[in-house]
Amino acid sequence: xxxxxKTPVMNKKYKMKQSDRGHNAPATSxxxxxxxxxxxxxLSAFAPLSAVAESAPEKTTIAIKYGSYSDSQPxxxxxxxxxxxxxxxAPIAGEWSVEGSWVGDSVSGASPRLWTxxxxxxxxxxxxxxxxxxxTRYFARAAVSASLSxxxxxxxxxxxxxxxxxxxxxxxxxxxxxxxxxxxxKIDNTYSxxxxxxxxxxxxxxxxxxxxxxxxxxxxxxxxxTRSVGSGYYNDPYKSFDQRPNQRNNWIALARWNHHVESxxxxxxxxxxxxxDTFGVKSHTLGVEWVQPKGQxxxxxxxxxxxxxxxxxxxxxxLDAQGQIDSLNSLIKIALLGGDKSADQxxxxxxxxxxxxxxxxxxxxxxxxxxxxxxxxxxxxLRIGGSGSPGLDPFNAxxxxxxxxxxx
Amino acid sequence: MSRWRTLRFEFQAMASACSxxxxxxxxxxxxxxxxxxxxxxxxxxxxxxRYLEGSVVSRINRNAGLDLIEVDPETKGLLDxxxxxxxxxxxxxxxxxxxxxxxxDFKKALVPKVDELQTLLNLVDWKRVERHGNKVRLSTPGxxxxxxxxxxxxxxxxxAAVLLHHGIEHALINLGGDLHAxxxxxxxxxxxxxxxxxxxxxxxxxxxxxxxxxxLPLARGGLATSGDYERFFIKDGLRYCHILNxxxxxPVTHWQSVSVVAANSTAAGALSTIAMLKGxxxxxxxxxxxxxxxxxxxxxxxxxxxxxxxxxPAAPISSRPPPGRRVFKRTATFALxx
Amino acid sequence: xxxxLLSLFAVVSLTALGGCSNLGQVSPWEKNHLAKPGMTxxxxxxxxxxxxxxxxxxxxxxGGYGVGGGGCGxx
Numbered sequence: 001x002x003x004x005x006k007t008p009v010m011n012k013k014y015k016m017k018q019s020d021r022g023h024n025a026p027a028t029s030x031x032x033x034x035x036x037x038x039x040x041x042x043l044s045a046f047a048p049l050s051a052v053a054e055s056a057p058e059k060t061t062i063a064i065k066y067g068s069y070s071d072s073q074p075x076x077x078x079x080x081x082x083x084x085x086x087x088x089x090a091p092i093a094g095e096w097s098v099e100g101s102w103v104g105d106s107v108s109g110a111s112p113r114l115w116t117x118x119x120x121x122x123x124x125x126x127x128x129x130x131x132x133x134x135x136t137r138y139f140a141r142a143a144v145s146a147s148l149s150x151x152x153x154x155x156x157x158x159x160x161x162x163x164x165x166x167x168x169x170x171x172x173x174x175x176x177x178x179x180x181x182x183x184x185x186k187i188d189n190t191y192s193x194x195x196x197x198x199x200x201x202x203x204x205x206x207x208x209x210x211x212x213x214x215x216x217x218x219x220x221x222x223x224x225x226t227r228s229v230g231s232g233y234y235n236d237p238y239k240s241f242d243q244r245p246n247q248r249n250n251w252i253a254l255a256r257w258n259h260h261v262e263s264x265x266x267x268x269x270x271x272x273x274x275x276x277d278t279f280g281v282k283s284h285t286l287g288v289e290w291v292q293p294k295g296q297x298x299x300x301x302x303x304x305x306x307x308x309x310x311x312x313x314x315x316x317x318x319l320d321a322q323g324q325i326d327s328l329n330s331l332i333k334i335a336l337l338g339g340d341k342s343a344d345q346x347x348x349x350x351x352x353x354x355x356x357x358x359x360x361x362x363x364x365x366x367x368x369x370x371x372x373x374x375x376x377x378x379x380x381x382l383r384i385g386g387s388g389s390p391g392l393d394p395f396n397a398x399x400x401x402x403x404x405x406x407x408x
Numbered sequence: 409m410s411r412w413r414t415l416r417f418e419f420q421a422m423a424s425a426c427s428x429x430x431x432x433x434x435x436x437x438x439x440x441x442x443x444x445x446x447x448x449x450x451x452x453x454x455x456x457x458r459y460l461e462g463s464v465v466s467r468i469n470r471n472a473g474l475d476l477i478e479v480d481p482e483t484k485g486l487l488d489x490x491x492x493x494x495x496x497x498x499x500x501x502x503x504x505x506x507x508x509x510x511x512x513d514f515k516k517a518l519v520p521k522v523d524e525l526q527t528l529l530n531l532v533d534w535k536r537v538e539r540h541g542n543k544v545r546l547s548t549p550g551x552x553x554x555x556x557x558x559x560x561x562x563x564x565x566x567x568a569a570v571l572l573h574h575g576i577e578h579a580l581i582n583l584g585g586d587l588h589a590x591x592x593x594x595x596x597x598x599x600x601x602x603x604x605x606x607x608x609x610x611x612x613x614x615x616x617x618x619x620x621x622x623x624l625p626l627a628r629g630g631l632a633t634s635g636d637y638e639r640f641f642i643k644d645g646l647r648y649c650h651i652l653n654x655x656x657x658x659p660v661t662h663w664q665s666v667s668v669v670a671a672n673s674t675a676a677g678a679l680s681t682i683a684m685l686k687g688x689x690x691x692x693x694x695x696x697x698x699x700x701x702x703x704x705x706x707x708x709x710x711x712x713x714x715x716x717x718x719x720x721p722a723a724p725i726s727s728r729p730p731p732g733r734r735v736f737k738r739t740a741t742f743a744l745x746x
Numbered sequence: 747x748x749x750x751l752l753s754l755f756a757v758v759s760l761t762a763l764g765g766c767s768n769l770g771q772v773s774p775w776e777k778n779h780l781a782k783p784g785m786t787x788x789x790x791x792x793x794x795x796x797x798x799x800x801x802x803x804x805x806x807x808x809g810g811y812g813v814g815g816g817g818c819g820x821x
Contacts, residue, residue: 181813252810
């Protein structure tokens, strides 16, 4: 019979009370007092053992999640998406791991807007399934991964692969990463009888380099730079008068920083991403999250702000004397334009805010259930650094996820 | 990085025979990790030994009755820990009690006179250690701090943390009987098996000085033993050991030894020492601490908590040399505790 | 605008890290907080996939977090 060592961090009897951390309040147990000594809590921790270094996972993880999304714009039916996901990660032979996920989205509801113009709404429903698999080989302070992914909707298929490598310095305070990926997409909507896109293709290649640096015992930061080039069919085949360049190249810079706040035993995550592409869109994404564990619970409120400039070929609608969209004249305007043009709201200038809250609960040390709720609002008025595109209705969305993760 | 092997590194530290044993496949990483773990043990010894002039403890002791001394976060953490232990043990675990050893000469086997002991007892009082934030002061000249009660155990845990940082997942650290198991065994055929630890017999037969009294399996965490046989003398048929009650100044007599298993060696060592000091109340107190134990009473009877495992018929640690290669030995540096 | 955002980011990070004299030289025994699950980047893989897919279909910027993810019919 083995000695059962119930590490107090996860034992229900010994929930670490806030008072246990105070200098004046005595700990209720010798073991709890010892966990406050530098470095000793990590020996008993449930979490992955090393901060930056690579090591194969010790346990197999299975996670299932159910995501649901619904959006609305004034006066229109909602778009609803329901997406069950499953994810598995398993160690193999001590030096390898394999992970895979599968998702099946069901989309129903109105299709995205042409200048939020109501009369062109049409109902649609669609089903998308996507799967990916990734194999990683671990070395002493490095790891190499190869991944494949596949996504299929009735009119769009995407196949992609990726290769990435990461290695850490001797003191494990810095990790370099480099990655290469390519995707091959096919668009064909003859199935739905629309026939605007027959056997069109799009190929994208991307390269990413990054560095993760431990700054202090409570701070770790990451910087990634991605360069992507793509060519092929970028039009939206369901929109009339939509003609986009057949090439899109972009640069993306991402900086992230995690800071541990000792007085709350919480972590604050912040990130900033800058994106610029040859469509003329420049965007900034700023995100912040506060991860607050409390015994078996973890609360993570989050805030995200996004702003983008309009694509160079985005066409503003014509507004009437009251500032409302003049549908007829707007259509005439875009129909008469030569060259690249699009009225797709996604290429306009706008800002968006997301407020989120995630709550997770560890039923036992290896089983966690979580719920996340997010509210998203996109309007041209939220744009910072320029004016938003005129004539666009605000767009709101709510998304939720419920999940269960189990390790064994 | 291919075949599994076990490597054992032996060295001297804190006046004890120590070893680090690692099961793994990447020998280069294992050696590097072991070297750094051993360096960490020596670092702690140098920093907290009251015998070294330059140590933090010596600096605090030299300034007894004088100025407040500023200490670093690690020292402050250990002082906070000592404070918690003092409270949890009802005042029995007191790191100012080291001065009492001036009265007890274990080499000359002398029992102290009452007034001699009383003079020293007046210097034993954790309540008279002043602490303000990261500053500390012993309020009366002659008072001394001694980290010997948890120094070796803390070093075992810190060494384990260093191994952990290098990605080592199967290791056993032994600092003179204070152990830390970082994960179970990893050799093929033994994966997941606990390390089998022999508990030293407190009264071994003269022909078998390393006789063991029990086998305790340890898969992860700390195991420490406190006993009345580590330093003692016998006079007129009575045994006087080195574990002294800080309130009376006299050695404990109730248990021959107490071994405790806990999440880490620091906790295990504190629990076993406090158990020895608590005497007849030890087992009930260990129960409130949810600590598995193996205790040997004065009559030789072995008492085990129900959580302690039954011995398994596997090869015990000390009776046969382990299949690893002996790698290097370091010679003695300085003693951390009497 | 880009300049103000970048300088704001710099000010915030420098203020927070201000008191540290030896940036980046963290010893193994000081990394207990960094090993906590709340301190990793990327978090829950399914959470990220779901949320990034939504943003990818409603906004024009996607990516920057990793390579190899496929496209979808969102253009």
